[in-house]
Amino acid sequence: xxxxxxxxxxxxxxxxxxxxxxxxxxxxxxxxxxxxxxxxxxxxxxxxxxxxxxxxxxxxxxxxxxxxxxxxxxxxxxxxxxxxxxxxxxxxxxxxxxxxxxxxxxxxxxxxxxxxxxxxxxxxxxxxxxxxxxxxxxxxxxxxxxxxxxxxxxxxxxxxxxxxxxxxxxxxxxxxxxxxxxxxxxxxxxxxxxxxxxxxxxxxxxxxxxxxxxxxxxxxxxxxxxxxxxxxxxxxxxxxxxxx
Amino acid sequence: xxxxxxxxxxxxxxxxxxxxxxxxxxxxxxxxxxxxxxxxxxxxxxxxxxxxxxxxxxxxxxxxxxxxxxxxxxxxxxxxxxxxxxxxxxxxxxxxxxxxxxxxxxxxxxxxxxxxxxxxxxxxxxxxxxxxxxxxxxxxxxxxxxxxxxxxxxxxxx
Numbered sequence: 001x002x003x004x005x006x007x008x009x010x011x012x013x014x015x016x017x018x019x020x021x022x023x024x025x026x027x028x029x030x031x032x033x034x035x036x037x038x039x040x041x042x043x044x045x046x047x048x049x050x051x052x053x054x055x056x057x058x059x060x061x062x063x064x065x066x067x068x069x070x071x072x073x074x075x076x077x078x079x080x081x082x083x084x085x086x087x088x089x090x091x092x093x094x095x096x097x098x099x100x101x102x103x104x105x106x107x108x109x110x111x112x113x114x115x116x117x118x119x120x121x122x123x124x125x126x127x128x129x130x131x132x133x134x135x136x137x138x139x140x141x142x143x144x145x146x147x148x149x150x151x152x153x154x155x156x157x158x159x160x161x162x163x164x165x166x167x168x169x170x171x172x173x174x175x176x177x178x179x180x181x182x183x184x185x186x187x188x189x190x191x192x193x194x195x196x197x198x199x200x201x202x203x204x205x206x207x208x209x210x211x212x213x214x215x216x217x218x219x220x221x222x223x224x225x226x227x228x229x230x231x232x233x234x235x236x237x238x239x240x241x242x243x244x
Numbered sequence: 245x246x247x248x249x250x251x252x253x254x255x256x257x258x259x260x261x262x263x264x265x266x267x268x269x270x271x272x273x274x275x276x277x278x279x280x281x282x283x284x285x286x287x288x289x290x291x292x293x294x295x296x297x298x299x300x301x302x303x304x305x306x307x308x309x310x311x312x313x314x315x316x317x318x319x320x321x322x323x324x325x326x327x328x329x330x331x332x333x334x335x336x337x338x339x340x341x342x343x344x345x346x347x348x349x350x351x352x353x354x355x356x357x358x359x360x361x362x363x364x365x366x367x368x369x370x371x372x373x374x375x376x377x378x379x380x381x382x383x384x385x386x387x388x389x390x391x392x393x394x395x396x397x398x399x400x401x402x
Binding site for chain 1: 333343344345
């Protein structure tokens with residue numbers, strides 16, 4: 001289980017990126033993290049992974065996250081963390097050497113599924129292919145907790161749909177995926193739980209099953225939570241019309 | 245580019261160190277060269293022949309390895325660029341920070357630059373030893389200045 005206790009993060013000592021985050025998630029969950037741009041989604045993930053300093057406590061099965069247990073976490077980011085000069089085959093060698101639980105079969109299967117060339121440097125692939133490589137590496141590291149930050153950027157709709165189905169098929173029951181995305185409607189069928197973050201604070205944490213039992217959808221729930229006014233556009237257009 | 249600069253710098257360093265050879269050769273160290281010295285002794289002038297001393301070892305070796313600090317600087321720049329490569333164009337530093345060994349990143353960034361510095365130092369030591377051996381064994385006895393010493397830092401002088 002990953003536990004966050006009163007996690008706070010400030011940039012330059014002034015900007016509050018995270019304010020008192022309390023969150024926990026266990027094995028086998030697929031969690032969607034939603035929030036507007038600048039809400040703190042990426043900051044939250046990077047604090048969990050130890051890539052940013054923070055105040056508070058983040059534990060993995062009761063222990064602080066150190067180099068001894070960090071391999072249980074993997075990270076796929078839209079910033080890209082692959083080695084650009086290495087080929088996919090070389091990435092597999094590197095990961096197999098440094099991550100004892102590297103999933104070779106899954107890696108080869110996903111590379112084949114996305115039709116990615118194994119012997120070309122990743123920097124020579126298209127942006128969409130590079131995004132696929134990034135996600136594949138995160139899924140195949142052998143981690144128990146897989147953090148994906150906007151993993152679908154650059155994927156076309158067909159690739160995304162195939163990917164959702166694939167994700168549900170390849171994941172083992174003990175693997176947890178913590179996924180941040182803006183594509184709420186698309187991932188509703190994929191995730192078990194939705195966590196909403198706004199201005200560094202968690203404003204909602206709900207199981208998708210519970211929303212469905214209430215006869216609502218995740219999109220409606222998020223809109224309600226954010227106080228989204230569906231008529232704001234028509235109101236604004238009416239104002240533009242009247243001033244002209 | 246940096247690797248090419250390093251290789252070129254090593255060749256240039258070896259080439260400029262041959263300045264010792266031309267300076268040493270100019271001293272004609274293997275020839276018995278004398279000069280006459282007049283001395284007044286016991287009320288009369290006498291003329292004696294004394295061997296002409298060659299230049300000191302320090303002066304012959306001055307600056308022959310002055311490119312070594314440049315090589316060290318280039319190796320440091322290469323190390324810096326190696327570290328930077330994990331931040332740009334991708335953030336592969338995120339992967340390196342998940343490795344069990346904290347030294348893997350430093351090993352990848354520093355191994356070659358440190359090796360290169362050691363190679364350059366080794367070349368300087370080997371060439372310097374050869375030049376010192378030549379100075380003491382190829383020079384006609386009596387022409388080596390008294391109290392000869394070696395100041396290593398002068399070999400790096402500009």
